[in-house]
Amino acid sequence: MAAEKSQTLFEKIWNRHVVVEEPDCPVALYIDLHLVHEVTSPQAFQGLRDQGLRLRQPSKTVATVDHSIPTTDRSLPIADPMAANQIRQLEVNCREFGIPLHGIDSPTQGIVHVIGPELGFTQPGMTIVCGDSHTATHGAFGALAFGIGTTEVQHVLAAQCLLQRKPRSFEVRIDGTLQPGVSAKDIILALIAQIGVGGGVGFVLEYTGSAIRALSMEARMTVCNMSIEAGAKAGMIAPDETTFHYLAGKPYVPQAAAWDDALKQWKQLPSDPGARFDRSVTMDASQLEPMITYGTNPGMGLPVTAPVPSPDSMPDTASQNAVRHALEYMALEPGKPLLGHPIEVVFIGSCTNSRISDLRAAAGILKGRKVSPKLRVLVVPGSQQVKRQAEQEGLPDIFRDAGCEWREPGCSMCIAMNGDELEPGQYSVSTSNRNFEGRQGKGGRTFLASPLTAAASALQGCVADVRTLL
Amino acid sequence: MEPITKITSRLVPLPNENVDTDIIVPARFLKVTDKAGMDQYLFRDWRFDEAGKPLPDFILNQPRAKGAQILLAGRNFGSGSSREHAPWALLAFGFRALLSTSFADIFQGNALKNGLLPVVIPPDVHADLFRQVEKNPNLEVTVELASQTVTLPDGKTVSFPIDNFSKQCLLAGVDQLGYLLKQESHIRAYEQSHPPRVQTTIGS
Numbered sequence: 001m002a003a004e005k006s007q008t009l010f011e012k013i014w015n016r017h018v019v020v021e022e023p024d025c026p027v028a029l030y031i032d033l034h035l036v037h038e039v040t041s042p043q044a045f046q047g048l049r050d051q052g053l054r055l056r057q058p059s060k061t062v063a064t065v066d067h068s069i070p071t072t073d074r075s076l077p078i079a080d081p082m083a084a085n086q087i088r089q090l091e092v093n094c095r096e097f098g099i100p101l102h103g104i105d106s107p108t109q110g111i112v113h114v115i116g117p118e119l120g121f122t123q124p125g126m127t128i129v130c131g132d133s134h135t136a137t138h139g140a141f142g143a144l145a146f147g148i149g150t151t152e153v154q155h156v157l158a159a160q161c162l163l164q165r166k167p168r169s170f171e172v173r174i175d176g177t178l179q180p181g182v183s184a185k186d187i188i189l190a191l192i193a194q195i196g197v198g199g200g201v202g203f204v205l206e207y208t209g210s211a212i213r214a215l216s217m218e219a220r221m222t223v224c225n226m227s228i229e230a231g232a233k234a235g236m237i238a239p240d241e242t243t244f245h246y247l248a249g250k251p252y253v254p255q256a257a258a259w260d261d262a263l264k265q266w267k268q269l270p271s272d273p274g275a276r277f278d279r280s281v282t283m284d285a286s287q288l289e290p291m292i293t294y295g296t297n298p299g300m301g302l303p304v305t306a307p308v309p310s311p312d313s314m315p316d317t318a319s320q321n322a323v324r325h326a327l328e329y330m331a332l333e334p335g336k337p338l339l340g341h342p343i344e345v346v347f348i349g350s351c352t353n354s355r356i357s358d359l360r361a362a363a364g365i366l367k368g369r370k371v372s373p374k375l376r377v378l379v380v381p382g383s384q385q386v387k388r389q390a391e392q393e394g395l396p397d398i399f400r401d402a403g404c405e406w407r408e409p410g411c412s413m414c415i416a417m418n419g420d421e422l423e424p425g426q427y428s429v430s431t432s433n434r435n436f437e438g439r440q441g442k443g444g445r446t447f448l449a450s451p452l453t454a455a456a457s458a459l460q461g462c463v464a465d466v467r468t469l470l
Numbered sequence: 471m472e473p474i475t476k477i478t479s480r481l482v483p484l485p486n487e488n489v490d491t492d493i494i495v496p497a498r499f500l501k502v503t504d505k506a507g508m509d510q511y512l513f514r515d516w517r518f519d520e521a522g523k524p525l526p527d528f529i530l531n532q533p534r535a536k537g538a539q540i541l542l543a544g545r546n547f548g549s550g551s552s553r554e555h556a557p558w559a560l561l562a563f564g565f566r567a568l569l570s571t572s573f574a575d576i577f578q579g580n581a582l583k584n585g586l587l588p589v590v591i592p593p594d595v596h597a598d599l600f601r602q603v604e605k606n607p608n609l610e611v612t613v614e615l616a617s618q619t620v621t622l623p624d625g626k627t628v629s630f631p632i633d634n635f636s637k638q639c640l641l642a643g644v645d646q647l648g649y650l651l652k653q654e655s656h657i658r659a660y661e662q663s664h665p666p667r668v669q670t671t672i673g674s
Contacts, residue, residue: 016664019653019656019657019660020653020656024634024635025635025649026633026635028650028653028656028657030657030660030661030664032666032667032668033667033668033670039500039501039553040552040553040554042502042503042504043503043504043505043554046503046504051647053651056657058670058671059666059668059669059670059671059672060666060668060670061670062670067500068500068501080501082501082502083501085501085503086501086502086503089503098671099670100670100671120668121668121670123667123668125667126667126668131552132551132552133550133551133552133576147551147552147576148552148576148579149552149553149554149557149576149579149580149583150554150580151554151580151583151584151645151646151647152579152580152583154647155646155647155650158647158650158651159647159650159651159653159657160657160661161650161653161657162650163635163646163649163650165633167575197488197546197549198488198545198546198549198572198574201546201572201574201575202575228550228576229550231546231549231574231575233575251673252668252669252670252672297488297490297549299488318485318487318544318545319487321485321486321487322486322487322488325486415497416497416498417497417498417500417501434490434492434550434551436490436492436493436550437492437493437515438492438493438496438515439492439497442496442498442515443515
């Protein structure tokens, strides 16, 4: 038998999921797992009803509420009638179509990209979709996971397939050892600053190299989560012992003999030696500093000690105008340092950084200290399970003693749909993924950073370098 | 979905690059459960002040935008979130085609599935159109899907790429789901030969 062509992780998963490929048509790609939430699904369910269609695979579909739910006391009614209606609508849709819902009162409720992995729905080799651009998070397990629109949500509900054109592959190789105070969030912010918010368009990223291998699963999820912020279709990391150790014993992973079978298959997934990528970049993790964004897209990032760039230093007119517009919105002056810039709010949470290791990192900085007076600091765990774990470890007391709010799980101030929002003109240091205009509330101004940087900034009441506190 | 054949229209220029879907439809308007009234949310925070009064400087509030069907957008238009509310709102306002040098992936897919045509044009043509439209707000172009061409004000044409499948769906005004559902026998065969990876319904 002739030797098979060397394949990348992405190609192996893609090829295995091609249901049909006709000339002049996109591939029908099979979807192993469909995650559903309240915001991008109602019109898709209505589409099924309007066309008299059934849900093809309830047992490959799972739902939760995360975007529009309050992070305050859950025993109280939801104050916003539109949010309440949207959440109720998801409950109705799940009941009608037979979808398991990890709903508002469930002990497994949480941000969709937090509960998928922690319950073991997310597994290596799968195709995973969700009507949410941060679905790339699940790529940390060696799955092909990407965000889709509402029409595609309906396609998956009805056919368990999507029509797709094959993206190209892009290796992001990161070697070296991270310095103290530098974490996964800084890796991904540095990458996006390097390749730009359009740098990944049309590509699936595969993160490789010793720095990636050294990351925990939660840190890998942080990296993959923000692949979309470089415009990429997806971001992936080949599964290894770290992956298998994380998954072992999770409620929805294969059990007993089926686990052994699954392991055998998962070990075949990593890219073959000599597999070719269409594009590649390298980064040296040991050279990275804590990163922060200054502008209004995640590519406008810099080391926390660097000055705000001048629009004139940008390579072309369009990016000069973009930076000028961003600095105007952010009310920042070129050439001045961000370090020491006053802030009003710190948000620790989101599908990027709300897992237990993120909370531990922040608590490690905040323990026995007080956040700056007048500062509002929200700590929002990613799921009920993360919340319970944090409670067992005594983290809420550390946060409360420091002067932070400890809240119920959800997307919260990352997307500001649920009442957790910045006031116009306020600055935040946020562990979330987007610093777009108005993202955290109309007129709000966001500095994206790691949980360590967010905690340090909370203590100092301004943009801070966590390395001075280590 | 309304078919797309030929669109002749004034251009509405919006040169900002990387316009994200949070700008196109801010997240606070995503609590809807249908597609009604989306036009009022389009570019909400660039278009209206705190009191909901139109900001006269914003291009969509100028007379030239009235009835226009083609947006001339900066590169990487539609970046960020997967919200399909973005193309819904652009369509509800009256746009049928978008001209740029590049579009974000998810946005482009969403647009194509809703009868909104993303047209990728070469950077020099793109830059030239911005220059011309600044001088002449009534500048018109014609986008013709069948021939995959944009006819520029000087009569010259440039061609644009689109995959044939999306093109046929747009010309006929049909949703792509119909094609997928016709693959039933293939999907069933796939499912029979590939045991499920996960059973989400266990214990529920």
